[in-house]
Amino acid sequence: MTPPPPADIAMPSMDMPDIRPSLPGSYRTIAVPRAGGSVWKKMGAFAGPGYIVAVGYMDPGNWATDLAGGSAFGYTLLSVILLSSIMAMVLQSLAAKLGIVTGMDLAQACRAQYSTPVRIILWVMCELAIIACDLAEVVGTAIALQLLFDIPLVMGVCLTAADVMLILFLQQRGFRQLEAFIVALLIVIAGCFAVELFLSKPDLAAIGMGLVPSASVVTNPAMLYIAIGIIGATVMPHNLYLHSSIVQTRSFERSEKGKREAVLFATVDSTIALMLAMFVNGAILILAASSFHVAGMTGVAEIQDAHRLLAPMLGAGIASTLFAVALLASGQNSTITATLAGQIVMEGFVNLRVPAWLRRVVTRMLAIVPAVIVAALYGSEGTTRLLVLSQVILSLQLPFAVVPLVKFTSDRALMGSFVNPHWLKFAAWAISAIIITLNLKLLLEFFL
Template structure:
């Protein structure tokens, strides 16, 4: 039976923090646990703040991105590079806003929502965010299972079930300290970037066509199939739960809680996330470019599945190791993404519901909800059904974006919430324009789907 000490309600698996405990910091076990120098060379200060941005960037190059980028490149060539670039620019802006909210107010986005909205609204926002986390985790399960199959020959269902063990990896890293968690993430990001650098060199895409792909085309909106994949790319790139995550983990830095200290922290956190997301832009663009050069230009426009891409890459590119590098990068991507999904799940559950679960319990809960549909779909429809489920998960993510973006923009533009740290008017206008664009694209996708 649960026990109460007057301040909290405890249970072997969960702890409920009542209203008199609402002012506790986000992720209290690592809050302000990373020291930062109060002077010295700029590089030393940048390195002290580097980490949260790279953890956030993981969500922008997870296995869900692979499915949408592969489909976009093989079907439409380089055209959707413009969507990747636009999505990345939107992500840079939104993540900077999330970091600003966390540092300026000492509250993560979930905590801010709980303080400003009614209980029914908070429950709706929480459910939307949990759906986004499960959709993201679904992509991670599928991607990791496919990578294990391609590298070691494991059946998809066995690989999906094996991904439940990563809960213990997260637990081990968190026990060693937040910097170890960040180092693990950055090391795997380096592996992913290195694998795709080699594949880009082997693909040798035409520079003119690549640069032309970054120029937006009207066909992206007018063609329903291209729009569907484009919004899938948007959903795979701008992750709604990443906004909750970033607003929390920037508070791991022990910066002075003065106006000057907060401004300095906001500046360095923005640099950190911007640099990290430029790496994500490279990886996402590289996946689409390799798909366009290897498949679209060679008459394999029907390649939309990761398994197909793996088997065709080496023969088409003429590089024996290309397929192996592709699978290694996919496995690294899946392992990396599990870290951020665990933290994001803990943040939103505690922030909206004031309910804390142990890392392993929260991870197994989220992963279990993601594994179940993968096992069912794989058993019924095989690998083709899994590939379609992967793309669908990214569209679901996109549909959840307004539920995170609109509250975030509202808070950072409100002087009553942010005080002196409210964004300038031009940033406010730009932020609301981005939020409006996201809502408009999702409405059009919904209408096209119903039609």
Template sequence: MTELALRLVNAHAASRSWLRRLRTFIGPGFLIAVGYMDPGNWATDMAAGSALGYSLLWVVLAANIAALFMQYLSAKLGVVTGHDLAQLCRMRSSRAVNLINWIGCELAICACDLAEVIGSAIALNLLFGLPVLYGVVLTVADALLVLWLTQRDMKRLEKLVYVLVGTVAFAFLGELILARPDWLAVAGGAVPSLTPLGTSTGMLLAVGIVGATVMPHNLYLHSSIVRGPKSENARGRATRLGFVTWDLILALMLAFAVNASMLILAASAFHENGITHIATLEDAHRLLQPLLGSALAPILFGVALLAAGQSATLTATLAGQTIMQGFLGWQVSAALRRVLTRLIAIVPALLAVLFFGEQALGRLLILSQVALSLQLPFAIAPLVRFTSNKQLMGAQVNATWLSVLAWLIVGCVVAGNAVVLWQM
């Protein structure tokens, strides 16, 4: 065998070995990615696409890049230190600061759960005609189903996540094929422009997109589920971090494709047809068939929405456990924890339907994502501080340019939140 042929054989064997090892680490990134496709993303992306066309597509891109960056820091923190973000906040913050941060995290999870409640209830209404009010109450049952699943083997849970994420992705691929968007205009929307942010609507939607994408509870969860055994040495941690990073990149690329597809679909189907105000997801569902000329379009929409709501429930459940145990050191029953969170989330949804009608749920969905954005700095600021600490991170400490970029992201989020609060 020639030297060149031998090198090719060795390279092929090394590649197969690398892929086999990568498969053992695939999972946590996709579990995190489902939180980037929840009904809150649907509401903000649909509203942005219908109101402003493709012009906020660059915000979706920027938010996903920021999410990838922050999730990487979260994974690095968990792999290197062996502690999750919530545990380190408890260990390295005062009692008062820790308590305030925990309350903020719990409110963020309730806001996220609210989006899942509303999204699942709307999906049940669209697919089966179940009244939204009954659908909201019925979501308590899916909380119990998730509890049963989270008590099973984690690999089984990851397989369910793959099915749900795949359902959402393929549904939107079908929608885009039916919509036939103007891809030149799509490319133009990916170019950053401050013009659409000059209005209160544009700024509110942009901040909602950020809150729906860079979810604070995902940062706590990711740092928890990627940790290796305590006996793992420095070389093993570095290897683990490399594979975890690839898992994250692949998962968030898929999440970005889905989020971008939502906005592109809304811009193509609604904005380009002169429909610039999609108030609810029901409006979007009702208009898809006449605008796209296919009875399949609204069915795909409803199925994907139901899958998105159920998949996001998984991460909220796991994140809630991580946050309570990390911040407070409490070992609370998973059943009690999940049911309480879901009941708290149901209350505003029920009140909105009873007093303002089902049309109020669309606005409530967007506001829930703005609430997530308001909580975000309280998660990413300590994350950046910890990963920039040489004593804590050792050789894996953030480089200077990395820390500067991370603090710049924190500043942008805070500034965007401040503008929205002032406008409101």
């Protein structure tokens, strides 16, 4: 018999007695100072989930789209990174609020509010997004292993299956230790690109101009394809499910005041973390623009080519090594978050609970098989195209996560006094409209 949910979880309007705490092994395991506690201590207690979410915004799939955009179009697509980062900040704050206020993650809310056929469709679409994300991690990690240790691509892809053991080890150490490991790798990535930017000496005026939106992004089909890939790589659908779950690892007061504090601190946490992700994404594009585009190398879209050319272009041998180290750290970090998201989605949508190692093995195999085939048949050029395509697939899945999230957080019956104010409803639906419109335009370009 399914145990009843904890008494302090707000249940949805539909009768769903089988909804249990999201990530039950980590649910409310991190203490938060109670009323009267230091603001800084409370902020420190809530710091962490935002950085786990930020990992998905700088995974290897971003590298391919940012490199392609920077080398082909210079600094122009910086405006797309800025816009998509702002979209991400808004949507992730809504995901955190949904989890804190209702006690349900986004997948559980969909199961509670939608009919069985609808939630099955949403589940399948989300699983496709996770597989696409995992595909990017597999390819990115394999490329990093090849660049650092000269391991063949096919063998590197196969070796990525071993990261199941890393994830199991980290999960057994506790959620706070998992967060610390992820933050450490994020520091490595950001540090590597800070050095790369110093060496590349980019044009600051051109960076400022690149942050201003340009009509050519929409009118140029090649630029639009990469722009949508950047949006898909930045606003990631499974991250919305992930964030609405992991904010519940904090043991905050379930009063209205306690929830408001939790929403505020969770929003600050995710916004700061996503600013770090925006820096990394922008740094990759700026590096490609300042190193390759200005030299007339507009076709540098492969990570391997960028690695090979960076050292001679920047006049520093360490440039290529730092690039590969950051790529490896990015791949490993993204592996962890994709595993957590997969567990949350499967349990939330269909209440199917399987061992973490089994879930990870199945997901990783679904990513490894196409990656091995492409690597064996087409080599590095094929794997890079696979990376960019995986990000476009992610972008096409976005409406299936964004629309329910905005709908639920705008529903007063579900959110009570925490319902989105009118200005936020307008902004959130506008973001949804932009994403859907861009996706439809991409599909028309593809078929016509």
